[in-house]
Amino acid sequence: MNTVFESCFATPGAMMPLDEARQCLAEKIKPMAKTTTLPLRQCVGKILASDITAQQNVPPHNNSAMDGYAVKFQDLKTDGETILPVSARIAAGHPLGRRAQSGEALRIFTGAPIPEGSDTVIMQENATEAEGHVTFAPGAAPKKGANFRKLGEDIKIGDVILKKGRKLRAADIGVCASVGKTEIEVYAPLKIAVFSTGDEITDAGEPLGEGCVYDINRYSVMSLLESVGCEVTDLGILPDDLGVITNGLKEAADTHDVLFTSGGVSLGEEDHVKSAVAQLGQINFWRIAIKPGRPIALGEVGETPFIGLPGNPVATLVTFMMIARPMISGFSGRSDISTRSYKIPANFEMNHKGGRYEWQRAFLKDTPNGPVVELFHTTGSGVLTSMVQTDGLVEIPDHAHQIKVGDLVDFIPYSEVSQ
Numbered sequence: 001m002n003t004v005f006e007s008c009f010a011t012p013g014a015m016m017p018l019d020e021a022r023q024c025l026a027e028k029i030k031p032m033a034k035t036t037t038l039p040l041r042q043c044v045g046k047i048l049a050s051d052i053t054a055q056q057n058v059p060p061h062n063n064s065a066m067d068g069y070a071v072k073f074q075d076l077k078t079d080g081e082t083i084l085p086v087s088a089r090i091a092a093g094h095p096l097g098r099r100a101q102s103g104e105a106l107r108i109f110t111g112a113p114i115p116e117g118s119d120t121v122i123m124q125e126n127a128t129e130a131e132g133h134v135t136f137a138p139g140a141a142p143k144k145g146a147n148f149r150k151l152g153e154d155i156k157i158g159d160v161i162l163k164k165g166r167k168l169r170a171a172d173i174g175v176c177a178s179v180g181k182t183e184i185e186v187y188a189p190l191k192i193a194v195f196s197t198g199d200e201i202t203d204a205g206e207p208l209g210e211g212c213v214y215d216i217n218r219y220s221v222m223s224l225l226e227s228v229g230c231e232v233t234d235l236g237i238l239p240d241d242l243g244v245i246t247n248g249l250k251e252a253a254d255t256h257d258v259l260f261t262s263g264g265v266s267l268g269e270e271d272h273v274k275s276a277v278a279q280l281g282q283i284n285f286w287r288i289a290i291k292p293g294r295p296i297a298l299g300e301v302g303e304t305p306f307i308g309l310p311g312n313p314v315a316t317l318v319t320f321m322m323i324a325r326p327m328i329s330g331f332s333g334r335s336d337i338s339t340r341s342y343k344i345p346a347n348f349e350m351n352h353k354g355g356r357y358e359w360q361r362a363f364l365k366d367t368p369n370g371p372v373v374e375l376f377h378t379t380g381s382g383v384l385t386s387m388v389q390t391d392g393l394v395e396i397p398d399h400a401h402q403i404k405v406g407d408l409v410d411f412i413p414y415s416e417v418s419q
């Protein structure tokens with residue numbers, strides 16, 4: 001653990017380029033969550049802790065994709081109608097119990113097992129049945145093997161169907177069920193303690209004193225942590241008092257995997273968080289070349305990782321999404337901690353100073369030629385409604401200088417960085 005933070009953040013003075021920071025995280029962050037075996041029904045949204053190998057073929061038998069008639073393709077005439085006796089009826093879950101013979105048609109239903117000897121199913125819309133016989137027009141079956149779902153065509157015994165480190169979605173749970181799994185090994189959620197800091201920060205429900213503001217960050221950070229699958233403890237607001245902050249962090253470190261604070265880490269005289277963390281373990285300032293979001297404090301309280309986000313509410317959320325989320329994902333056992341972005345044409349112009357990555361709040365607009373991305377009109381780090389009224393962030397790389405209308409830019413939907 002310590003080595004991650006030390007090696008990633010030991011860049012005194014110069015600001016670390018974001019690409020380097022991302023590379024460092026991808027290489028150094030390792031799962032710290034414990035593993036546990038849970039019933040399948042409790043696993044959606046959890047991170048898979050070991051590969052899932054199929055011990056069952058899917059489908060487990062050859063079966064029909066349509067309601068119709070199972071036949072041998074070679075029995076079908078190409079130059080006129082084919083008339084065959086309907087000699088049996090096969091419903092789903094009720095195998096015929098014998099081979100199919102040449103010259104017979106078997107009434108069959110979707111999902112029902114196709115016996116050895118039949119190789120094609122003709123859908124009932126292309127057939128007429130009367131008095132125990134069925135008539136097919138020429139071309140009723142487009143080809144041999146039509147509507148025939150083969151044993152193991154989806155999954156074969158021995159296939160690795162899901163890889164360790166994957167966040168489980170509904171379809172993954174269904175696939176586990178399809179091979180008969182009843183329980184799987186997943187990572188337990190990380191236990192995370194969240195504080196806000198600052199004498200001016202007041203909890204909702206309390207009267208708002210002069211010069212004070214209601215606590216935003218604790219609520220948004222706790223919500224994000226829960227959205228990414230963590231178990232959160234709300235530890236309230238720490239005043240600007242070194243002793244209280246030190247005690248609060250020390251106690252929380254004993255019972256949590258990671259500690260989060262917001263505010264109190266910049267250069268102000270009342271910013272005591274960094275002194276408290278330094279006393280209890282060690283602190284590094286990760287001076288990443290990004291905007292918003294300077295500074296981010298990372299360290300350890302004893303052995304417990306500490307992440308101190310900047311206080312301005314937009315900076316808190318953006319740094320969480322772009323920097324803390326990949327860390328938490330990696331600690332939680334996820335194998336893919338990258339941030340997915342989409343190339344969308346810009347509907348704005350911009351001159352960028354360069355030198356650092358910048359994330360600007362933006363929304364998508366539908367046009368007859370496809371979506372375009374527009375910037376929100378304010379860039380203030382305290383204006384949180386800007387994140388309510390937008391769809392995501394445009395990522396402007398450190399090397400970009402000028403963006404013109406129509407240039408493809410990287411758009412990161414909030415949904416990609418909130419799960």
Ligand SMILES: Nc1nc2c(c(=O)[nH]1)N[C@H]1C(S)=C(S)[C@@H](COP(=O)(O)OP(=O)(O)OC[C@H]3O[C@@H](n4cnc5c(N)ncnc54)[C@H](O)[C@@H]3O)O[C@H]1N2
Pocket residue numbers: 196197198200201213214215216217218262263264265266267268271293294295309310311312313315381
């Ligand atoms: N001389 C400098 N001043 C500042 C710098 C700098 O580099 N040099 N950086 C600025 C930037 S950028 C940011 S971001 C902030 C970060 O400061 P802190 O992380 O120490 O945050 P605070 O000073 O405690 O608060 C900043 C701002 O955010 C409000 N805040 C804090 N916590 C909450 C909360 N839980 N809910 C709602 N609002 C919160 C706080 O009242 C302040 O307005 O520093 C700049 N200054």
Ligand code: MOO
Pocket residue numbers: 291292293294295310312314315381
């Ligand atoms: O992190 Mo500060 O909010 O960049 O402006």
